Amino acid sequence: MENILVNSLTTTLQNLSGMIAHFLPRLIAMIAIIVIGGIIAWILKVIVRRFLWFVKFNQICEATGFTQMLAKAALPSPTELLSRLVFWVVWVSFLLFGFNALEIAPLQEEISRFFLFLPQIFVAIVILFVGVLAANFFGRATLLTAVNTNWPSPRLLSSIVRFLIITLAVTMALERIGLGRGVVEIAFSIAFGAVMLGLALAFGLGGRDVARKLLERHFLENEEKEDDQDGGISHL
Amino acid sequence: MAKGTFLSDDFLRQLTAVGEVDILVGVPTSNNRKTIEHVVSAIQIGLVKYFSRARTVLINPDAGSRDGTSELLRNASLPDFRTALATPPLRTMHTVTTRYHSSLGPGGALRLILAAADLLRAKACAIVSPDLISITPEWVDALIRPIYHEGYDYLAPIYQRQKFDGLLIKNILSPLISAVYGYRIEEPVGGEFGLSGNLACDLLGQDLWHEDFIRYGAPVWMTATALSGNYRLCQSFLGPKIQSSNQVEVGLADTIQRVVGALFRSLEMHEPQWISRNGSQTVPTFGFQSELDLGPLRVNRKKMCDMFRTGVAELFSILGKILSPATLASIQQVAQSDESCCHFTDELWVKTVYEFAIAYHHSVMNRDHLLQALTPIYRGRISSYLLENHGASFQELKARIESLRVRYENLKPYFITGWRAKA
Amino acid sequence: MNQKNFPFDDDPLWYKDAIFYEVHVRTFKDSDGDGIGDFRGLMEKLDYLEELGVNTLWLLPFYPSPLKDDGYDISNYTDIHPSYGTLEDFRLFLNEAHRRGMRVLTELVVNHTSDQHPWFQEARQSRDNPRRDWYVWSDTPEKYRNARIIFTDTEQSNWAWDSVSKAYYWHRFFSHQPDLNYDNPAVREEVWNIMKFWLDLGVDGFRLDAVPYLVEREGTSCENLPETHEVLKFLRHRLDTFYRCKFLLAEANQWPSDVRAYFGDGDECHVAFHFPLMPRMFMAVRLEDRKPVIEILEKTPPIPETCQWGIFLRNHDELTLEMVTDEERDYLYDEYAKDRIMRVNVGIRRRLAPLMENDRRRIELLNGLLLSLPGSPIIYYGDEIGMGDNVYLGDRNGVRTPMQWNGGWNAGFSNADPEMLYLPLISNALYGYQAVNVESQRRSMHSLLSWMKQIIRIRKSSRVFSRGSLEFLNPANHRVLAYIREAGQDKFLAVNNLSSSAQAVELDLRRFQGLIPIEMFGGNPFPRVNNRPYLLTLGPYQFFWFKLRKL
Structure with missing residues (x-):
């Protein structure tokens, strides 16, 4: 009995020391x-x-x-x-x-999965970040342009632009992580949104001036019928 | 064309043939077929009539005109000097034409003109718009004589204007420049200028040509640079300025963005020079200034006022970042006041402009957006200005403009405090 | 008449190749110690002129005269002023000149005589004197009001009152120079007799003084009238009928289009001065711009094949500024005669070297233009050594001081006492005879005189200079005056830098592709002309003369 105890203790100790040594x-x-x-x-x-x-x-x-x-x-x-x-x-x-x-095997598994996943998270964060920035920028640009060209409800317009850009960014980010994959409808609507955004971007960025001029001309023409916008005054 | 240069070989060859000159006149063109012949012959007659012994050259940077402007200019024959009350020229008259990319804007043209002035060692330069209908040979004399004979470095024009003409200049540019830089210049962004060769070389040597604002804001920057440095300044009366209207109209928001933006940027660059200046001094003015009233303009004030109100309401959050709470509140008050008496005081207006300049300096937001946010407020100010001065006589209006300038000057400490504060 | 020594008698167009040397007998060399130059003295110096290379001597008036206008007021047309020698001296001089291949041109001052001339003395005796009609008389000074006054500094009217015959007489110049009346056939006949006298002595041609003013007509400017041309045609016809290889040179200070008339259809004068070109050469160098020269030569009408322009830089008169615009005149005055004392009448009384501020490069450039532009060049005595002037001497005497031969007594001009000289010598530090004289310049290979000999030699080496056509190249650089002269196979290119700074120029020489430019002073070939712009660089006021050779 004593021996067994001693033995098992010794073994345990040996094991332990072996484990520790290991x-x-x-x-x-x-x-x-x-x-x-x-x-x-x-x-x-x-x-x-x-x-x-x-x-x-x-x-x-x-x-x-x-x-x-x-x-x-x-x-x-x-x-x-x-x-x-x-x-x-x-x-x-x-x-x-x-x-x-x-x-430690289970830990190793989790870690390797984390490493595989890490870049995706990183990219997603960046996308979100850029998306928010772009949304703010273009939202404000839209607002200002709308105000200066006398477009009706500038804030609404600005919010739409902002919302579209953020939506796009979020979907893109989610897709990166792999959460949105099954949802085809969402993907479709997002794609549609992207097209709209593209147009908005085109208007807001690439053709900002053209767009503004078009708008200005449109509104000026309309208004000239009733009255000039700034009258005949020149500012410079 | 050699790498890393903005001067084409052909341009350089033409300049070599011209050699040293005394007077250089620059006329940047861009599709000005209708008016260019008139402008150029006025210049040539002016040069022969008033500077018959000087060596002269006309430099024409062309932004790739497609209507044959530069061909017209190159093949133009000399005007009939005898009928123009001038003797035939003693010397060969040179016209140098070169092309530059239109994306470089008027700043690109200016750079070529300055480079030519530097290479040809011109003593006096004038820059003249290509679309003038009202130019006469006397303009050449008015633009060049003070520089060439009196030794001034920079000459700003004074035009005879209609009552409500040049409102941006009267409400922001001229008084702000006078207050900050300390010299009373009436027309800091006219299309015509006179420069000494010395100033031309200094401007050319500034490492700013890659900057965005220079493309369209070059005239403001040029004026501001002349005012900030140790240059002799003067003004000269030219007469009425009437331009051909075939130019594409630039919207008000764009105009403000370009011109006011360039001024704000210049303020930033010249801070060490102006920050310690106090008061302002007059600048010698040449020529006889007539006080002829050119008649009233038809103005739709209501529309402007509406746009102002909408702007203030819609841009509340943006303006909140730019303006101080007190100023914003006052503006809101003006915007919400009764329709007929949208009254924007000088004090409030000057504070607004100063706070915009400060916000620009501290980059509280994208600078283009910031400048665009100024447009609706400017509309409010103009609408108020027009209402208040509706029946004002020429002299009364002059007094009003003068008092606005004084207001800008008085509030300069307020401006400097904000400018120096860390965001 | 010594015709045997005439090596060139058979070329009737000899005056086209002439290089004139303008000299006043009085100024050149005094052989008898009276302080005034004379024919024997001039004869002594013919070797010098031969060495210089000139081939035609133009003598200013040497006739008996009260000398109120430097000999242009003649009191006897067929004799020699006693100060200058005798007719025999003149004959000897003429033979010596001819022996050296030099022709001699004399002055025919027949628009007017001196008021001391026996003709005028007779004419004024009474209103019915047979000589009365030899001059132009009037009871009123109101006739011919449209005629301008030439000597604006001294004369108020073209009419002068004769107290003897109680009438006004006509004079275009000084009041002591009454104009002859060419409406009188007897006067024309007499003029021909005078010409005959000198032609028979061996004179080779005449300079017709003041030729536009011969005849007067009411309501006109009394200049360049058709009747005047009639007189010239008459004289030319006589000349051609009775003599060979003689020529007439017209002094008509007029615009080229007006001067053109004096050539007629080759039946009036052989040569005429090109007055407007002269101030424009000076202007071009000052403006550093070729425009004035090109403009005036392009405005110059073509002349008959047998005719020639006479071109000059300076002469015995003031640098006349009548043939320029008011603006140009003001400019030239300001640039060349800032000091009012340098101005006289409508012109500048200075010599070439002082006008060029004694800048050797500019003096050479102007001589280069003179000797390469179309026309027969005229060199004024003393300018070949860069003599100075004395603007304090009054009238135009400042440019008529004694020739400076050496640094010795009276500059080698005369053995007389210095006080006896007809005019004082130039004696300042810069242009004085100790500094500027023939003797010292002869000893230096690099003196202006040696250079002048060289360029005259080059000029004489080809007839392209005297007879070639003219075509301006118009390079973009307006400071460079370049032109081509062609005569048959001979092609010549001159490139002149009119500016005080170095210049680069690209010439369009495609027409001469394949030819080799030979620089004429050194004889070196330059790169062959191809179809690209021909690039040359020139130093300040430098010029190149190229012979374009086909090799």
Whole structure:
């Protein structure tokens, strides 16, 4: 009895020590990976920040109105944001690598699935982000153009443009992740929306001036019949 | 054409043949077949009549006219000087024509003219619009004499205008430039200018030609640069300016975006020069200014007023980012007031313009959008201006414009505070 | 008459190849120590002129005269002024000149005489004197009011009061120069007699002074009248009938279209001065623009085959500015005679070198134009060494000072006391005879004189200069005056940089594709002409003369 107990204890201890002896290096390896990953991520972050500073990324974003939007959401400057993003993505990846080194089968499976999925999420985030930006920009452009050309209900028009662009962005993002796949109807309507958006974009961006002139002429002609818009005055 | 240059080999060859000149007149064209012959012969007669001994050249950058403007110009024969009360020219008269891409806008033409002035070492340059109907040979004298003989560096024109002509100039450009830069220039964006060779070289040397605003805002920038630097400034009275109407009309919003945008951008560039200037001084004015009233214009004020009201209502969120809460509230009050008395005071207007300039400087949003948001408010101001000055005489109107300028000047500290504040 | 020594008698068009040298006997060399140049002195210096290369001498009036207008007021047409020598001296000089292949042209001043001339003295005696009708008389100064006054500085009217016969007499120039009446056949006959006298002595031609003013008619400007041309045709006919290889040179300070008439149909004058071209050459160099020269030559009408233009830069008169517009005159005054003392009548009393501010390059450029543009060139004495002037001497005497032969006593002009000289020598530091004289320039290969000899030699090497056609090339660079002259197979190209800075020019020489331009001063070939623009670069005021050779 005593022997059995001793034996089993010994075996258990042996097993345990064996397991520990087996597991410890992996743990150390994991920690090492995580630490080194952290350092690499930090270096990358510095490099990216320097690079973006060098190419005057902040100024570029300022011109597009991106910075102002970030500021409104109490987020740091675009350069800072992007470099931090790089840091976290790299470090999380190393973290996962580290866990992987533990060679725990179910965990490994999840991790590999995560790695397969990661780029998709990343792309989806970017799409969403750009979509929101574009929606804001074109929504405002539409609003201003409509007001300056005396188009009826400018805000409604602006909201439609904004909504269409965001819808498109969301669907595209979802599709990236693979959630919207089965829904053909949605895809179809989205495609239709995209066409509409394309037109809106064409009007709003490519042919902005043409569109405005067309509109202006249209309205001016109509109004001239009753009265000139600005009369005969010249501003310059 | 060699890489990295904006001067074509052909243009350069033509310039080599012309050699050093004393006076250069630039006439940028773009489909001006109807008026170009008249303009060019007025210039040639003017040059012979008033500067018969000077070496002269006429530079014509053409934005790819498809109506044969440049051919017409190249093959034009010299005018009959004897019937034009001038003696025949002593020297060969040169006309140099070159093409540039229309996408470069008037700024592209200006750059070619300045480059020619630099290469030919011109002492005085004038820039003249190609679509003038009212130009006379005397314009050449008025534009060039103060530069060539009196040693001025920059000459702005003064036109005889109808009562409600040039409202953007009277309400924003001229008083804002006077207040900020400290020199009272009446017409900072006329189509005609005089420049010394010195100023032309300095303008050419500025590293701005790639910037977007220069394409259409070059005249404002040129004026602002002349005012910001250590140049001798003057104005000259030209007479009525009547242009051929075949040009494509540019909408008000676009005009504001181009011209006011260029001015705001110039303010940014010249900040070190103007920020410490106080008050404003008059600039010597040449020529005899007649006070002939050219008669009233028919104006539809109601439409403008409506557009103003809609604009303020619809753009509330955008304006909120640009204007201070107090100013926005006042504007709203004006917009919501009774239909007939849409009264936009000078003080409110000047504050609005200043706050737009500040918002532009701090890039609170896309700058084009910001400038577009100014249009409806400007309409409100104009509608009010027209109402208040409906029966005003020429002198009264002059006094009103003067008081607006003073208002701009008085509020300059307000502007500087906002300009310097961090967003 | 010594006709044997005439190597060129058989070419009746010899005046086309003439290179004139204009000289006043008084100014050239004094052989007898009286301070005034004379024929024996001039004869001594013929070797110098031969060496220079000129082939025709134009002598200013040397006839007996009260010398109130530098000899243009003649009191005896068939003698020599005693200060200059005797008829025998003249005959000797003429033979010596002919022996050296040089022709001699004298002045025929027959529009007017001196008021000291016996004819006028007789005419004024009484209203019925037989000579009375030899001059133009009137009881009132109101006749011929449309005629302009030429010597605006000194004369108020073209009529002068004769206190002896109590009438007005007509004079286009000074009041001491009464005009002869050409409506009187006796006057014409007498003029022919004068010509005959000199032609028989061996003179080769006459310069007809003041030729547009011979005849007067009411209601006209009294210039260039058809009756005047009648007189010329009469004289020319006589000349052609009785003599060979003689010629007439018309002095008509008029526009080319008016001067053209003096050639007639080849039956009036052989040569006429091209007055309007002269100021325009000066203007072109100052403006740095070829326009004035091209314009005037393009406005010049073609002339009969047997006729020739006489072209010049400077002469014994002021640089006349009558044939320019008011604007051009103001410009030339401002540029060349800023100081009012340099101006006289309607012109500038200065020599070539001071006008060019003694800039050798500009002096050479202008001489280059003179010797390569169509016409027979006339060189004014002293200009070949770059002599200066003295604007303080009054009237036009400033450009008539003694020739500067060397740096010695009286510049080698005379052995007289300096006070005795007819005019003082130029003695300032820049143009004075110590600095500018024949002797020193002869010793230097690079002096203006040596250069002038060279260019005259080149000019004489081809008849393309004297007889060739003219065609302007119009390169885009207006500072460059380029022209082609062609005579038969001879082709000549001149390229002149009128500006003070270096210039590049592209010439359209496609018509001469395949020819080789030979630079005529050095004889070097330049790159062959092809179908592309021919590129040349020229230094300040530089010019090229090319012979276009087919090889």
